[in-house]
Amino acid sequence: MNLAEILERNTLRIPQNSAVISEDVHWSWKEFNTLVNRMGNALQGLGVRKGDRVGIYLPNSPEYLVVYFAIAKIGAIAVAFNIMYKGAEITYIINNSEATALVCLDGEPLRNVVGVVGELPTLKHLIVVPARAASGSNSTAVFSAAFPVLSYDKLLGAGEPVLAAVDCAADDVVTILYTSGTTGQPKGAMLTHRNFSDNAKLNAFYTLHINDQDRFLTGTPFCHIFFVLTVLGPIYKGAAVITMPRFFPDKALELISRFRVTHFAGVPTMYIYMLQTYAAHPELYDLQSWRFAQAAGAAMPAEYIERIEQTFQVGFCECYGSTETSSTCTYGRLGHGKAGSIGPAAEDWEVQVVDGGNREVACGDVGEIVVKGPGVFRGYWKMPAATREAFTDGWFHTGDLGRRDEDGYFYIVDRKKDMLICGGYNVYPREVEEVLYSHPAVLEAAVVGLPDPVKGEIPKAFISLRPGQQTTAEEIITYCRSKMAAYKVPRLVELLPELPKNMSGKILKRSLKATSQSDAETG
Numbered sequence: 001m002n003l004a005e006i007l008e009r010n011t012l013r014i015p016q017n018s019a020v021i022s023e024d025v026h027w028s029w030k031e032f033n034t035l036v037n038r039m040g041n042a043l044q045g046l047g048v049r050k051g052d053r054v055g056i057y058l059p060n061s062p063e064y065l066v067v068y069f070a071i072a073k074i075g076a077i078a079v080a081f082n083i084m085y086k087g088a089e090i091t092y093i094i095n096n097s098e099a100t101a102l103v104c105l106d107g108e109p110l111r112n113v114v115g116v117v118g119e120l121p122t123l124k125h126l127i128v129v130p131a132r133a134a135s136g137s138n139s140t141a142v143f144s145a146a147f148p149v150l151s152y153d154k155l156l157g158a159g160e161p162v163l164a165a166v167d168c169a170a171d172d173v174v175t176i177l178y179t180s181g182t183t184g185q186p187k188g189a190m191l192t193h194r195n196f197s198d199n200a201k202l203n204a205f206y207t208l209h210i211n212d213q214d215r216f217l218t219g220t221p222f223c224h225i226f227f228v229l230t231v232l233g234p235i236y237k238g239a240a241v242i243t244m245p246r247f248f249p250d251k252a253l254e255l256i257s258r259f260r261v262t263h264f265a266g267v268p269t270m271y272i273y274m275l276q277t278y279a280a281h282p283e284l285y286d287l288q289s290w291r292f293a294q295a296a297g298a299a300m301p302a303e304y305i306e307r308i309e310q311t312f313q314v315g316f317c318e319c320y321g322s323t324e325t326s327s328t329c330t331y332g333r334l335g336h337g338k339a340g341s342i343g344p345a346a347e348d349w350e351v352q353v354v355d356g357g358n359r360e361v362a363c364g365d366v367g368e369i370v371v372k373g374p375g376v377f378r379g380y381w382k383m384p385a386a387t388r389e390a391f392t393d394g395w396f397h398t399g400d401l402g403r404r405d406e407d408g409y410f411y412i413v414d415r416k417k418d419m420l421i422c423g424g425y426n427v428y429p430r431e432v433e434e435v436l437y438s439h440p441a442v443l444e445a446a447v448v449g450l451p452d453p454v455k456g457e458i459p460k461a462f463i464s465l466r467p468g469q470q471t472t473a474e475e476i477i478t479y480c481r482s483k484m485a486a487y488k489v490p491r492l493v494e495l496l497p498e499l500p501k502n503m504s505g506k507i508l509k510r511s512l513k514a515t516s517q518s519d520a521e522t523g
Contacts, residue, residue: 059083175191218264303437353368370397458492
């Protein structure tokens with residue numbers, strides 16, 4: 001089998017249908033598959049073979065998709081880089097994965113790589129994609145003397161247009177995705193052709209309610225596991241993928257309007273900003289084509305779900321998964337969701353909530369979510385001990401705390417590592433955040449635990465306000481006291497213009513916590 005065979009199927013069945021669309025290109029399936037073949041042949045001409053690792057250091061773009069499927073088609077392994085990574089992060093991942101080739105964007109990304117190229121002994125080929133948005137860029141010429149670079153356009157032009165997909169075993173690795181590395185260095189999750197094919201099929205046929213006339217846009221980066229849902233799922237059905245290099249709420253609404261997008265997926269923060277942007281100028285957008293909205297990556301505050309459905313007139317679905325599960329392992333059934341729930345287990349998946357002894361807990365009790373299913377990864381690259389620690393009797397430990405109701409719907413309570421113990425009581429930050437989001441002045445909220453000499457830990461809330469709204473820390477604390485038990489109430493509240501986020505739009509709680517602890521130590 002080979003993941004890239006889905007392109008072949010679409011090319012045979014619907015060759016002239018739209019496949020990839022951006023502000024610069026509009027490719028049919030036949031055109032897209034031919035470009036993938038050319039790049040695959042070019043990579044083979046450079047000596048890239050089955051099992052070799054090839055890095056992708058590109059923003060969301062048509063070129064990203066060409067490179068990704070070319071790597072898969074020749075049986076090599078794609079190593080996805082966040083476009084925000086800098087020298088140390090690039091060095092670690094290339095050296096850990098032993099990548100022999102890297103495809104990167106001209107401009108700052110190329111400068112980042114060239115700055116550390118002397119520390120990358122396995123890297124043989126550096127392929128540069130022109131930064132088309134930056135007219136007059138000449139960084140390739142400047143840096144070509146320091147390290148030989150190859151032109152993406154020239155390689156593509158010279159590659160032959162016909163290429164047979166390399167036959168791979170189902171458990172051959174197709175992608176290595178590096179986790180965020182909350183402790184120590186990032187771990188490379190090995191995802192296989194079967195993992196991605198099966199979860200792409202799950203998303204295509206069940207989660208997304210999508211067909212080959214639809215168009216899919218996402219604000220999340222392709223280097224994230226969301227790729228399986230937002231790219232592979234639509235492509236499995238033959239739907240077109242719209243690329244947007246970076247999420248901006250006005251740009252997302254503009255592209256939905258211009259390209260008649262039917263499906264959008266993002267993290268909760270993206271929807272919050274899109275609601276805000278649309279409310280300010282609804283006359284700028286025509287969203288009649290949009291019918292399906294999907295969220296994952298973080299918990300969607302319950303009060304926003306109804307606003308999304310009513311404002312944008314879309315069906316809403318919340319999914320749950322992780323890098324190690326190839327995205328979706330539970331999802332809310334369209335029209336049958338429960339506010340705050342991540343839905344029942346997905347087809348062919350088993351999901352349990354267990355205690356510290358790995359025993360399933362009673363309905364309604366909180367425990368760790370563990371899963372079994374076709375998307376569960378093969379293990380961590382060159383980390384056998386960490387791989388063993390992640391499993392118990394074949395069940396993958398997600399690290400998320402949750403509960404199950406009597407109807408089989410699951411609810412995320414919090415990350416296991418985020419739970420804090422205040423005076424002997426368990427406090428789940430997400431529960432406190434839900435109360436904060438219900439305050440009419442609050443736009444965004446995050447709660448972390450801080451050390452306390454008496455209570456052990458105390459909750460601190462960080463919030464940003466809706467435009468034109470005002471409040472105080474004291475008023476927020478008083479509001480929380482009226483809504484929840486005293487031990488859950490934030491002892492400290494800090495108002496910020498905006499909460500820090502990563503490229504995926506997730507709020508960076510670690511950054512907030514580290515800054516607060518540093519301030520406390522120096523204060």
